Amino acid sequence: LKRVRVGVAGATGYTGMELIRILKNHPNVEITFLSSRKTVGMNLKEIRPFIDLELTLEPLDVDRVVERCDLLFTAIPSGAFTISKDLVKKGVKLIDLGADFRFDDPAIHDEWYENKIENYGELKRVYGLPEVNRDEIKKADVVGNPGCYPTSVIIPLYPILREKMITENRIVIDSKSGTSGAGHNPREDLLFSEMEENLRAYRVLNHRHVPEMEQELSKIFGKDLRVHFTPHILPMTRGILSTIYLKTKFSCREEIYRIFMDYYSEEKFVRILKEGYPSTKWVRGTNNIMIGFELDEEDGTLVVLSVIDNLIKGASGQAVQNMNILFDLPEDAGLNLPSLYP
Numbered sequence: 133l134k135r136v137r138v139g140v141a142g143a144t145g146y147t148g149m150e151l152i153r154i155l156k157n158h159p160n161v162e163i164t165f166l167s168s169r170k171t172v173g174m175n176l177k178e179i180r181p182f183i184d185l186e187l188t189l190e191p192l193d194v195d196r197v198v199e200r201c202d203l204l205f206t207a208i209p210s211g212a213f214t215i216s217k218d219l220v221k222k223g224v225k226l227i228d229l230g231a232d233f234r235f236d237d238p239a240i241h242d243e244w245y246e247n248k249i250e251n252y253g254e255l256k257r258v259y260g261l262p263e264v265n266r267d268e269i270k271k272a273d274v275v276g277n278p279g280c281y282p283t284s285v286i287i288p289l290y291p292i293l294r295e296k297m298i299t300e301n302r303i304v305i306d307s308k309s310g311t312s313g314a315g316h317n318p319r320e321d322l323l324f325s326e327m328e329e330n331l332r333a334y335r336v337l338n339h340r341h342v343p344e345m346e347q348e349l350s351k352i353f354g355k356d357l358r359v360h361f362t363p364h365i366l367p368m369t370r371g372i373l374s375t376i377y378l379k380t381k382f383s384c385r386e387e388i389y390r391i392f393m394d395y396y397s398e399e400k401f402v403r404i405l406k407e408g409y410p411s412t413k414w415v416r417g418t419n420n421i422m423i424g425f426e427l428d429e430e431d432g433t434l435v436v437l438s439v440i441d442n443l444i445k446g447a448s449g450q451a452v453q454n455m456n457i458l459f460d461l462p463e464d465a466g467l468n469l470p471s472l473y474p
């Protein structure tokens with residue numbers, strides 16, 4: 133049986149813990165290295181007693197990773213890590229859950245993030261959305277794992293844009309997310325009393341995921357596209373629901389369903405609803421994206437709805453899917469996770 137030796141940087145965070153949960157049950161993986169920031173020297177089990185993994189948290193150091201890992205997942209804040217070139221040079225593959233490797237143009241990254249991007253040099257890197265870029269992922273050294281909102285938006289739009297079915301170069305997106313999207317560091321605006329019984333928008337038209345969506349959607353469409361995006365946060369832990377509005381040439385629902393099925397009937401993690409609308413609970417705990425839609429037949433306005441678990445298809449599950457592709461393993465190895473319902 134093929135074995136991949138894997139390290140997780142940021143093991144104590146939300147996406148790091150999700151990675152460990154998935155990787156522990158992956159038939160081809162041995163977890164050989166863990167790092168954190170504040171708890172270096174402690175055993176993971178002391179901090180997270182519910183996970184059965186007796187490994188010490190270490191500093192994030194090139195030599196240790198090179199010695200023990202074929203692959204490193206970096207589940208840490210964007211910009212917290214600057215040793216990627218050294219790792220790649222020594223044969224370690226890298227899957228980064230942050231934004232450091234998602235942008236084709238480093239200047240666009242630097243406009244939206246606090247850190248300046250390191251010089252990528254000759255790094256063979258790829259935007260790691262398997263349903264769109266599978267063949268490029270196979271050849272990459274570094275995978276920039278997509279953001280959670282962009283995952284929920286690009287997968288449903290891919291077939292429609294590839295088939296050139298839109299009539300306006302502008303897409304309106306309204307997304308709702310649970311609080312785990314913000315990670316495990318304490319923040320006043322995420323206190324129970326601020327969140328409970330509350331719903332609010334934030335960063336209207338100004339979220340960091342806008343340039344990421346515009347980059348990928350424009351490449352798919354072959355022309356510049358503008359995205360008008362409003363995210364909301366609501367009192368649940370996991371899940372994203374994105375509602376996407378676009379003007380199209382479609383005149384009947386069946387046509388839309390057929391195009392979705394042409395692209396996605398063979399995809400393990402994409403579920404298209406012929407009728408009805410998806411709920412976040414239907415994908416909670418899974419690597420699935422579930423897509424529903426409705427058409428205004430009079431003017432071609434299409435409303436697409438998608439749901440994902442932000443920590444899985446929006447982060448750690450997708451990262452493991454990318455690992456499976458990189459190491460030529462079955463794409464769903466370790467990822468056949470049934471949904472946690474209710």
Ligand SMILES: NC(=O)c1ccc[n+]([C@@H]2O[C@H](COP(=O)([O-])OP(=O)(O)OC[C@H]3O[C@@H](n4cnc5c(N)ncnc54)[C@H](OP(=O)(O)O)[C@@H]3O)[C@@H](O)[C@H]2O)c1
Binds near residue numbers: 207229231443
């Ligand atoms: N949460 C999501 O839904 C989601 C979805 C997609 C992508 N992402 C991305 O995934 C990454 C991790 O997110 P998260 O939600 O898991 O965050 P998190 O819960 O805050 O965890 C961050 C982890 O990184 C460690 N860390 C923090 N600062 C560090 C530094 N300067 N150097 C080394 N390690 C450091 C933390 O260690 P300590 O605990 O010791 O501080 C912790 O283990 C981020 O880049 C985020 O944007 C998150």
